[in-house]
Each structure stands twice: as structure tokens, then as C-alpha cells.
Amino acid sequence: MARTKEIYDGAIPSGNSVAALLLSRLGHITGNKQLQECAQRCFTTFAGPVNQQPHVYTEFLTAYDFQLGPKSEIVIAGDPNSQSARDLVKVVRGKFLPRSLILIHPPDQLGLEIEKLVPFLVDQKPLNGKSTAYVCQNYTCNLPVTSMAELEKLLQRL
Numbered sequence: 001m002a003r004t005k006e007i008y009d010g011a012i013p014s015g016n017s018v019a020a021l022l023l024s025r026l027g028h029i030t031g032n033k034q035l036q037e038c039a040q041r042c043f044t045t046f047a048g049p050v051n052q053q054p055h056v057y058t059e060f061l062t063a064y065d066f067q068l069g070p071k072s073e074i075v076i077a078g079d080p081n082s083q084s085a086r087d088l089v090k091v092v093r094g095k096f097l098p099r100s101l102i103l104i105h106p107p108d109q110l111g112l113e114i115e116k117l118v119p120f121l122v123d124q125k126p127l128n129g130k131s132t133a134y135v136c137q138n139y140t141c142n143l144p145v146t147s148m149a150e151l152e153k154l155l156q157r158l
Helices: 015-030 033-045 047-052 058-068 083-093 109-117 119-123 148-156
Strands: 072-077 100-105 132-137
Touching: 015 033, 015 058, 015 100, 033 047, 033 058, 047 058, 072 083, 072 119, 083 100, 083 132, 083 148, 100 109, 109 119, 132 148
Parallel strands: 072 100
Antiparallel strands: 072 132
């Protein structure tokens, strides 16, 4: 007897496809190379069937596309309960950005705890007490913005 490893993505993505995407995303967010290597092993393991019938592995291919990059990081620094932060998040969520990670960086103790897991966030702080958006590609950030219109312009470049 053998336990099969399913990657067929029907109406519900397979667990292996979702796991590959999450490993790749978490590896990128945290800078953890082991997680990224584990995701890469998933892609290598299932390369044969995916090459034969790519149209039935949509979530798996989404994960692989993310792994290949380029990736972008969108950081909203500020109180996540404030209207200004929610407005910035709304702008980002209104776009289809499959290679982007959206991170919320609160300015309190929780923010310090998140920084321990995601060191990249240390420098992304609210400007002048306003919720601030940082749009970055492979950890290199554009100038921060505080308005929805400015964020919209930056996201168009992605």
C-alpha cells in the first residue's frame, strides 16, 4: 500500500498545492531558506504530472509562479483598526497581484513581535502618525505614501 500525494486542483485546491504556495510565501516573508527549499522540493517532485497536464494544476502553477518571482512586498504601517489603514488595504486588495505579499505592520508591541519574525519590517513605520504604505520589489522599496491615490499609482507599476 502506498499513500498518494494529490495535487489535482479542482474546485478546491489540493493540500499539496496550497502547502507549496504557503511554504514559498512564508519563506520569502521570513527569509527562511529552508522553507523556500521545501517549496522547491514540492515543485520538483510534481514536475512530471504538471508538465503533462498543466491545465489541471492551476493552484500549483500559481505557487510555482510565485516561487519564480519577481516578488513584491506591500507593507501597510499603522494601526490596522484605523480608517486610513483600512483604506490603504482596500486599494491593495482591489488589485490582482499574485506575486505580492501584503503585510500589516502595527506600531505597538504586536509590531515588535512581528519584526522578530519578519526583520524586513523594522524600517517600515507610519509617517507623521499616518498609516503609510510601502511598495517594495524584492525588499527594495519605493518612497512611502500615505494616500490612496499615491498608492494606486505605485501599484499600477507592479
